[in-house]
Amino acid sequence: MDGPETDFNLKVVLVSFKQCLTEEGEVLLDHYIASWKGLVRFLNNLGAVFSFISKDVVSKLQIMEHLRNSPQYEHYTSLQSMVAYEVGNKLVDIDRRSRSRYPNSGCRTVLRLHRALHWLQLFLEGLRTSPEDARTSTLCSDAYNASLAAYHSWIVRQAVTVAFCALPTRKVFLEAMNVGSSEQAVEMLGEALPFIEHVYDISQKLYAEHSLLDLP
Numbered sequence: 001m002d003g004p005e006t007d008f009n010l011k012v013v014l015v016s017f018k019q020c021l022t023e024e025g026e027v028l029l030d031h032y033i034a035s036w037k038g039l040v041r042f043l044n045n046l047g048a049v050f051s052f053i054s055k056d057v058v059s060k061l062q063i064m065e066h067l068r069n070s071p072q073y074e075h076y077t078s079l080q081s082m083v084a085y086e087v088g089n090k091l092v093d094i095d096r097r098s099r100s101r102y103p104n105s106g107c108r109t110v111l112r113l114h115r116a117l118h119w120l121q122l123f124l125e126g127l128r129t130s131p132e133d134a135r136t137s138t139l140c141s142d143a144y145n146a147s148l149a150a151y152h153s154w155i156v157r158q159a160v161t162v163a164f165c166a167l168p169t170r171k172v173f174l175e176a177m178n179v180g181s182s183e184q185a186v187e188m189l190g191e192a193l194p195f196i197e198h199v200y201d202i203s204q205k206l207y208a209e210h211s212l213l214d215l216p
Contacts (some may be wrong), residue, residue: 008045010177010185014192017199025202027079031109032199033064036113037091039120045176049163052156053148056087057116063109079203082106087210094211107207108215114203119147121196128189132182137165 016038020031040057041064043050067076077086086092092107102108122143130139141164149157167173206212 008041008178010038010042010089011179011188011192013042014189014195019197020199021202022078026081027075027199027202027206029064029068029078029082029092032079032110033061033068036061036117039117046168046173049166050194052160052163053076053116053119057113060112063104063108064113066104066107067106075104079110079206081212082110083206084162087124087212092212093216105215107212110203111207111212111215114200114207115148115151117196119143121193121200122146122197124189124193127170128186130170132170136170136173137164139170140164140167141185 013035016031016035020027020035022028036057036068038062039053043054044058053160064076067073067082070076072085074081075178076082083093086102086105087094092105093101098117102186120143123140126134126143127136144160149160152160171182174182177185177188178187202215
């Protein structure tokens with residue numbers, strides 16, 4: 001595994017999710033995209049084992065950046081404005097067909113990012129609360145099974161489970177956060193993870209209210 005980038009700090013990335021939210025609780029998409037790019041850097045620092053997630057995330061971020069630069073960009077300022085626009089103009093597959101008619105819709109794209117964010121949130125929380133000798137493969141598998149696994153095929157699930165067996169130790173993960181000692185990293189996660197959780201909870205509620213959580 002390559003050494004972490006000297007200018008990378010996971011706390012800065014996690015706290016950046018706080019900037020995603022307005023006082024009214026809107027999720028600003030430019031900040032959401034920027035925060036996710038920081039998380040991708042963290043995943044890439046940990047080697048190729050997370051490439052199955054980071055590559056998919058990068059492709060979804062590119063779709064969102066395209067929408068933010070499209071003639072309809074004003075509708076993609078926040079998560080709330082995007083949902084209102086796409087649902088109001090029937091640009092999402094509310095009827096849940098097996099094959100999406102709008103594979104690059106903002107709602108479908110952010111849903112994939114939303115699910116991946118839940119996995120990472122659960123995994124980081126597992127790292128924070130686990131004992132020093134905890135197996136990261138188990139922590140990551142538990143987080144995966146509680147989030148992304150339900151949306152992947154059996155073959156993908158098996159391949160991911162095998163890949164997790166090659167994960168570095170808990171100590172290496174905590175050091176890759178580039179915030180100091182393992183103890184300092186654990187303390188940082190306790191302070192910073194709530195920012196991700198808040199964004200996730202607001203997004204989850206919005207998607208549930210519009211029946212968007214199972215878009216194909």
